[in-house]
Amino acid sequence: MFGSGRAILALRENYRKDLRMVKAVTDFKYVRAHAIFHDEVGLYNRNDKGQVSYNFVLCV
Numbered sequence: 001m002f003g004s005g006r007a008i009l010a011l012r013e014n015y016r017k018d019l020r021m022v023k024a025v026t027d028f029k030y031v032r033a034h035a036i037f038h039d040e041v042g043l044y045n046r047n048d049k050g051q052v053s054y055n056f057v058l059c060v
Contacts, residue, residue, distance in 0.1 A: 002026070007033040008040045 002022065009015045010033070022028070037043055045053050 001030045001032055002028040004031050004033040007036040007038070009033075
């Protein structure tokens with residue numbers, strides 16, 4: 001397992017590049033990240049009418 005910072009980091013290309021480099025050296029199988037459901041990730045949104053929408057798309 002690889003311990004990471006906040007989940008929002010996964011949206012940065014330089015973070016993903018570094019993660020791939022570490023994966024090549026250590027062959028870890030899992031990444032543990034903090035704040036995976038935090039507002040900054042954009043997983044959950046509520047519109048003006050109160051309707052909820054979820055976004056599970058993450059380009060890694």
